[in-house]
Amino acid sequence: GEDVEQSLFLSVREGDSSVINCTYTDSSSTYLYWYKQEPGAGLQLLTYIFSNMDMKQDQRLTVLLNKKDKHLSLRIADTQTGDSAIYFCAERGDSSYKLIFGSGTRLLVRP
Amino acid sequence: EPEVTQTPSHQVTQMGQEVILRCVPISNHLYFYWYRQILGQKVEFLVSFYNNEISEKSEIFDDQFSVERPDGSNFTLKIRSTKLEDSAMYFCASSDLGGFRETQYFGPGTRLLVL
Numbered sequence: 001g002e003d004v005e006q007s008l009f010l011s012v013r014e015g016d017s018s019v020i021n022c023t024y025t026d027s028s029s030t031y032l033y034w035y036k037q038e039p040g041a042g043l044q045l046l047t048y049i050f051s052n053m054d055m056k057q058d059q060r061l062t063v064l065l066n067k068k069d070k071h072l073s074l075r076i077a078d079t080q081t082g083d084s085a086i087y088f089c090a091e092r093g094d095s096s097y098k099l100i101f102g103s104g105t106r107l108l109v110r111p
Numbered sequence: 112e113p114e115v116t117q118t119p120s121h122q123v124t125q126m127g128q129e130v131i132l133r134c135v136p137i138s139n140h141l142y143f144y145w146y147r148q149i150l151g152q153k154v155e156f157l158v159s160f161y162n163n164e165i166s167e168k169s170e171i172f173d174d175q176f177s178v179e180r181p182d183g184s185n186f187t188l189k190i191r192s193t194k195l196e197d198s199a200m201y202f203c204a205s206s207d208l209g210g211f212r213e214t215q216y217f218g219p220g221t222r223l224l225v226l
Binding site: 031033035040041042043044045048088090092096097098099100101102103104 | 117144146152153154155156159166167169202206214215216217218219220
């Protein structure tokens with residue numbers, strides 16, 4: 001079945017770049033998303049990319065998609081302490097509205 | 112900025128009791144969803160709802176679950192007879208467009224604890 005995998009934890013120093021990786025199995029994935037969850041809060045949509053794109057940039061965020069390897073990454077430039085949160089990768093196929101989520105990557109930004 | 116809201120933020124109930132979780136989606140959105148996240152596990156899709164009917168549901172969404180849009184603003188999830196394993200964070204989401212460019216916006220969640 002469909003599956004999305006992420007590494008569980010990433011620690012970076014403030015000001016460095018963070019790269020969070022995600023792999024997925026569904027070759028029909030058409031839409032891929034990154035959500036951020038801060039403690040006690042809901043899932044905040046950060047950015048998304050469609051499968052016909054390789055890259056999308058949005059201010060400090062860069063999403064890279066390697067469709068051949070089914071690999072998605074989120075790069076956060078100049079990481080700040082406020083970026084500390086759990087980041088979820090999610091995918092959706094063309095024939096369904098349900099999002100399939102990864103386990104989330106906990107990003108810790110050290111001062 | 113418009114947002115999805117959910118009430119209550121926390122609910123504690125006894126096993127076998129009925130609970131209703133409430134959501135107010137973003138006002139011009141037409142598609143509505145429920146997801147849940149059991150502690151330590153992935154966020155899982157439960158159900159999607161469009162045009163006053165269920166458009167898709169997962170295996171989790173059995174006869175104990177139901178959804179309703181009782182008026183123009185609320186979207187509810189009812190669990191008829193709660194089980195211990197229903198303890199989870201329940202997220203409501205909504206989106207404005209189907210298909211291309213469909214992005215789901217999530218509420219803050221309701222943490223349900225079944226004792």
